[in-house]
Amino acid sequence: MALSFNVWTIYLRVDRNSLASLKQPRLLVFTLCPIMLGAFRSFIGITLLVVIKGLFVEAIFSDEAYHIDWQLSNVGPYQCVLPASATESNDQLLVLSTFNNGTMISWLNKTSGELLERLPLGYRVADAMIEHNDLFLKLEDGSINAVDSMNGFSLDHPPTEFSSSCNPDLSTIRFEDGKIKIMDHDTDLQIFSIDMPQDFKGIKYFRSDKENTLDLMYSTVGGKYTFTSVSDLTSTQTWTRDESLANIRAYTYVSSADPNLAQMFTELSQEGSMNVLEAYQFRVKQTLNRLKNYLLEKKFSVGAIVKEFLEDEDEATLHQKDVSFGLLKYLIVATEEGKIAVLDVRDGRQLWNYESGLKDILNIEALRSDTEVVIFTKSGPSLTFDITRIETEPYLLTNTNMAPVHSVEKISENGAFLFKRPGGGRFLLENPLNPITQDLYLLDHNSKELNAFIYQNEAITETWKTKVDEQEEIVAFSSRGEEHVANLGIVLGNRTVLYKYLYPHLAAYATKNEENVLTIRIIDTVSGELLHTSFHEDEVDFNFPINLVFGEHWCVYTYFSTKPVPEQKIAVIELYESLVANERVSEPLTEVNALENIQRPQFIQKAYLYPEVIKNIGLTKTKLGITTKSIILELENGQVTILPKFILSARRVEESQLSADDKKEFMVMPYLSAIPINDQAVLTHNRVLLTGPDSHLLSIPTDLESTTLVCTLGHDLFCTRVFPSSQFDKLSPSFEKGKLMATVIGLLLICFFLRPLVDTKKLKLKWLVKD
Incomplete structure (x- = not known):
């Protein structure tokens, strides 16, 4: 497009004096006019095509329900x-x-x-x-x-x-x-x-x-x-x-390999060995080569480029976009009957399945950059598959018979696993090609006690143990996960900052006793120190689920109580370095020994009522942790919904207590005891899920920071895309690119016709010629 404009501009800027100096001015005029008319017709034709395309836009907003989600009933x-x-x-x-x-x-x-x-x-x-x-x-x-x-x-x-x-x-x-x-x-x-x-x-x-x-x-x-x-x-x-x-019974997920990444890594490695000037020249050369190949593919046709821009994307283009944006994930699931299957998370399509005959599968994990998957069982046999070409039948690498275990937990991205034997013993299996080089702090629990260990010098040593009272029983547990933290604090309405308590070694657990009292405790997983305790004595009904999840500086838990009336409740505890704005206890860029940590958090707590019984909860996860956190709620009525974390804020107060500065804070809202269900936040729409007693709720981050994939796996399977802070990094399918293109072309046309008038006016001003 820019090349065409420059050519036409050269033709039009040949003025009368220049023509008079030529020997055959009429011949040049007759030569230029057909070229100008042809170019003008092409320009007008493209503009009309864009305008017509824009006039037939069906809707400004498109409902993506049943297009980005699926259910297997x-x-x-x-x-x-x-x-x-x-x-x-x-x-x-x-x-x-x-x-x-x-x-x-x-x-x-x-x-x-x-x-x-x-x-x-x-x-x-x-x-x-x-x-x-x-x-x-x-x-x-x-x-x-x-x-x-x-x-x-x-x-x-x-x-x-x-x-x-x-x-x-x-x-x-x-x-x-x-x-x-x-x-x-x-x-x-x-x-x-x-x-x-x-x-x-x-x-x-x-x-x-x-x-x-x-x-x-x-x-x-x-x-x-x-x-x-x-x-x-x-x-x-x-x-x-x-x-x-x-x-x-078990699941994991892997990402689709992007063929363009290998070329990108090759170019980046080449740039690493160059100086700044050479690297810049190399990158410009590569970009020009891509542009050249694209123009050769389109045969230097402006119409073909515009047509591709306006047309709906074909299946191959959509597939490549899903790969580039990290939207193409593969779920690897194992059933109670021992069947292992791979599903396309976009539509639930089954790619292949393998009848293992193992009916006691405990865990499935992906290894070696998603090229292998290992399956552990309770009785001991374990299988390892090569899934380099995941869309085809896998290749069985090993079939190992281990000792019977009670549980298996992946504790390192390097491929290290912690095994717990039925008698209580533990052993760690690590990847020999990528051994663990630093100390690992581990925390295990059962219904009666918490056990902490340290893996050091290829040995597991118990560091501390905590038992609950004889009348108590642990009913829920959650530790703080390793996730990206985008902000160190919360910016208040008066531009001051309330700093979050981001100590990584934290966990929370819930216990019940014979008096139907629910107790929430937050502990330091390294030292075992009890940091906070919260009691709920409103006749908690433990026949209903008790759920607990730990976020970056807060934990959310749910329970059902019968006093003063039977109601579902959801509560939040938030941890801060100090409740005084701009007061920071931790030192920036200073590494603190976990065994010598003397910084203690300060707590704020709040509880809310919810209109439906909550069966399970989870957290949305994104690639960089910038997107607003949301709580995923699986309800007993068969629905799945999300609840933004700022609604579950422990700092919400009555409207009469909000100052003018408080009301300026981002997404601040007064405290209301009940949280209604937002129909637009119900991910399952009018579907009804039967997930069973042991359902799994997971959030899979994508390469788009705005987008996460939410799935619930149990008796039924359901997956969808969730945008906790809307799609700020991707245009929606209803974006009217036709009208945008028409507006740009219209503005260029106006500039095209006004430029000679402006040049003439400037020339007259210089020669003091009046209109």
Whole structure:
């Protein structure tokens, strides 16, 4: 574009005196005019194209719901499959499966296999019978509950006689020659046959209402269920549901390798061996080469460049952007049945799976810059896979049989792991290629005590131990994680600073006692010193979850109490070097020995009411820690939402106590006892998640500081993108680049036509010529 403007400007600046000095002025004029007209037409055409493109923008803001998130809804292993109604017009199937130590009823569309609805019962069912539209459930103690088979409503009439509907009659089915053969009941002749998969497990459902019409469902060892409906000896519909990813037990994630990074590292290494001038020249040369290659690719066509700018990005371009921005992550998950699978975190697509046969997997961790993954089990066997080419089937590197362990924890990015044996002993396994060179302080806990250790000179030594009272039990624990801290303090409204207490060796734990008192303690993990204690004597109900998470200078915890009325509460404790503004206790750039730390924090605490029961909590994580921190809340009603940390501030006071300077502080708000749920902050929208009792809530940072990936893994799987401080480093999909381009071109056109007028006016002023 700039090159074209310069050429046209040269043509227009040939004035009358210059033409008069030429021998053939008319020939030059006739030569320039067609060129100018052609260029002008091209310019006007591009402008009209941009304007038309801008006029047809569908919306200023686009709702990204269901485009940047996905949910995998699972039923789980099928225990019993029934028709939803005994009538012939039934088009649904009922599936009974295990969920959260009880039984769940699921309704499936018989035509497509779509999951219509799920209903956890809260008790375990041993057998079931369908009669008309009544579903009779036989419990393990022999009692029978009745529900409406179409909607799950409870009924109060028992069956006249219970007869199981969970055991299909397989007398007419044969398993021969790798096929499932359905035989005629009278003639014993084959009616229909289906190829039997290699991992065939059994028939889960078989129903034949009349001659030559039947429904069949079979399962595989890998957790897939295939349904086939046959009418007039012809298969009318067939579908398969994959239930193998239900109940995730362990997980990790890896990043997609960016092919451009290798070239960037090569160039940076070359620049490192040059002086400043040579490095600058090298970088300019590389940039010009990239520009040259781009122009050659577009054949120096201005129209092609503008068209590419205006057109929607194709799949390859979007994929490369996801790789460059760090949005393409791969989840590696392990189920309770021992299946290991890799999922694309953008859409939940399964890339590959591996049946390990290990049903006691404890932990999965990525090693060696995300090129290897190791899997640990409770019984001892461990597997190591090469995932350099993660989109293809992995290569099994090692299959090691270790001693049985109780837990495995990764304690170093270098690949060091702490193992705890069932008897209480501990040992550390480190990477021989990257050994630990500094002392490590470790803290372990169980329900009755805290144990601290130091790893020094390749040996683990116990440093201190703390036991809780006999009537107490540890119900929650969280230590301060290693994360980036963008600000050392909080800027107040009068431009003074309140300095955060950023000592790294901190942890918090919650205990309960027989009087239903919840106690929160904050300790120094190196010395074991108790720094703060908080009691809650409002009749805490420990049948509800107790959650605790430790942030950069604060900890947040949740509990449910019954006094004065039953309510969910969420509380925060904040730690500061001093509660006096501009008073800093720590010395900048001074390293303090953890065993000799004498600086003690000062605390502020506040509690709030929340309208829903909170099942699990987590923290959003970003690459540099600049984005506003938010608390991720997994609710008992099946929703996942986020709560900005500034709402959970311990420094919020009543509005009458806010001064004029206080109101100038960033995101300050008066204290209100209740925190409502913001509908726009509900990440799951109108979805309902069934995560189970041992769900995992995680936040994955990306290369965009504004963006983090939030996933909850359990019975169901759900992932989405979250922008705690909005997308300040990326244009939204609804950005009207067409109108912006039209405005820029319009301004350039105005300057193009006004420039000769300005030059003429300046010339007249110099020669004192009046208009």
